[in-house]
Structure formats: structure tokens, C-alpha cells
Amino acid sequence: MKFSIFLLFSGLVLSPVSAIVKTNIDESRIIAECLKSYGGLTEENAQRLVRFKEWSEDYEEIPCFSKCYLKNMFDIYDDAVGFKEEQVTRQFGQVLYNACRHRMAPLPNKCVEAYHGFNCLVNLEDDPFVLIESMANVSTQAKMVMRDCLHLFDQYQWERMKEYKKKPVREPIPCFTKCFIHRLKVYHQQKLQWNIPALRTHLGVPKAEANIQHCFALRRNGDICAWMYQEFTCFGLAST
Structure with missing residues (x-):
């Protein structure tokens, strides 16, 4: 499964602001909600989302965005339990879950914890060795x-x-x-x-x-x- 956030990134337009997001209505609503404390879907935040996909190892361009997005878009993360193994495995496969398990470890800062796991899933989803290991039959x-x-x-x-x-x-x-x-x-x-x-x-x-x-x-x-x-x-x- 591909993170639909990449559909968002591929459709980003910096002007006009009303055309910033070209993606499904549910995702647009969720992203807008996750950016609410930062002023919503503005040109500035569109640029920040573009930078977001550069996937810094430890720095989240929009703090706590990952936690909000994963929780509401995919239901694979929860503040109380962290990453939900069953849901992650169902959507992304056991091989990818196992490869990223160490990056999903509980942390005091739940925003950092969510970002670490999100970062790993996105970056390893197309990893050639993960793809080989995931091949059926x-x-x-x-x-x-x-x-x-x-x-x-x-x-x-x-x-x-x-x-x-x-x-x-x-x-x-x-x-x-x-x-x-x-x-x-x-x-x-x-x-x-x-x-x-x-x-x-x-x-x-x-x-x-x-x-x-x-x-x-x-x-x-x-x-x-x-x-x-x-x-x-x-x-x-x-x-x-």
C-alpha cells in the first residue's frame, strides 16, 4: 500500500492557495485538520509539506503532523498503544512492519515516535531488499x-x-x-x-x-x- 500523502505532495500547487491540494476529499479534510494549529492549508504550509517529503531522519518539518495524519487517515497509530501491529501489517505487510519495528519503539514524545515510524515505513516501502523479501510464492x-x-x-x-x-x-x-x-x-x-x-x-x-x-x-x-x-x-x- 502507498501512503496517499504522496498523492497530496504530487498535487501541490503554490498558487493560488485554493488549488494547493488535489487529492481525495477525506484526505484534504484530515490534512486541513492536522494543520489547524498552524493556520490550515496556506501557501506557507504547502511549502512546508513539500519540504516534509524530504524526510529528515529526526526532524519533522511540521511537528506532530505525522501523529495526527497516521491516526486519522490510516488508524495505524494511537497515543495510548503507539503503532498498531495488526493494522500496520494488514496495510503494509509483515516484512515492512518487521523492518521498521525498531523505529516504532515507544518514546516519551509521542509526536517523535509517530514520525520515526512514519519516516521508516515511507522510506523502506520501496526498498529493493524489502520488495524482494515481500514477494509472494x-x-x-x-x-x-x-x-x-x-x-x-x-x-x-x-x-x-x-x-x-x-x-x-x-x-x-x-x-x-x-x-x-x-x-x-x-x-x-x-x-x-x-x-x-x-x-x-x-x-x-x-x-x-x-x-x-x-x-x-x-x-x-x-x-x-x-x-x-x-x-x-x-x-x-x-x-x-
Whole structure:
């Protein structure tokens, strides 16, 4: 799940003030309420919200905004109990909750406590290693291999991991798929043949009874990274 506050940030306009927020009515109302003690949705506060998304490690641009926003928008935080594990897990998954548990630890200052947790959830939501660990129907061995393969690429490319779930035509990190496919030995290079049972065991594709014959008809060119990604993606998209 994505924090809808990013929809707010992406729609910020500094002038006119009446056009500052382009988001859903409920969120607009909640944000206005959380900014009430700071004068509401003004141009100045719009600029502060833009700075807010820079996510300073410990400094909250608008003090106590996170506590108010999380409590009223998502119901994942409460002054008495702190972060609600069940609600956080339901909305963001167990892996992300576990990764941020240390940043959700109780603190005397509840505003700081809420901001620390909010900061972590937002910053790690698209963390490539969290994304890998969160992959459904992927074996533990496959996740380990993917992590190892990712380390072979420059870190500036890691942020592209989030694009894989969209299954784009071109591979977001060229040759990443080839790396884990070869290491898992789910494709026999000499026979030019996929090991379908092993694919299902380690990577959860293709689904049982899925029609994948058209995947084998894809044109293979000299770029093994490209066609291997395309065929692997085709297996995942194939319907039964």
C-alpha cells in the first residue's frame, strides 16, 4: 500500500492557495485538520509539506503532523498503544512492519515516535531488499539469490526494483532476471529449455494449467537478457 500523502505532495500547487491540494476529499479534510494549529492549508504550509517529503531522519518539518495524519487517515497509530501491529501489517505487510519495528519503539514524545515510524515505513516501502523479501510464492532460496544478484549492479539501479511488479516490456534492471534464472538453474542453456517445475517451485510461475505456449513463440534475438526477461514475464502473465 502507498501512503496517499504522496498523492497530496504530487498535487501541490503554490498558487493560488485554493488549488494547493488535489487529492481525495477525506484526505484534504484530515490534512486541513492536522494543520489547524498552524493556520490550515496556506501557501506557507504547502511549502512546508513539500519540504516534509524530504524526510529528515529526526526532524519533522511540521511537528506532530505525522501523529495526527497516521491516526486519522490510516488508524495505524494511537497515543495510548503507539503503532498498531495488526493494522500496520494488514496495510503494509509483515516484512515492512518487521523492518521498521525498531523505529516504532515507544518514546516519551509521542509526536517523535509517530514520525520515526512514519519516516521508516515511507522510506523502506520501496526498498529493493524489502520488495524482494515481500514477494509472494517465491522460495527462500530464490530470494537469497535475487539479493545476491542485486549486489552485482550499481546502487543507483536498485530503485528500479519497484518497477518489476508492473511487468514492463523492457527490463528495469537489464540482466537482473538472467542472473537469478541462471543461479537457480531453472533454464538449461545447452538444451535451450526452461525447467517449468523448478520455475514453479522457486518463482511461482507459471501457474498450474496456464497456457504458456505463446511464450515460447516470442522472437529470440542475440540479447539473452532481453528475451529471457520477456519469456519469464510472459509466464507470469499467462492465464489458465
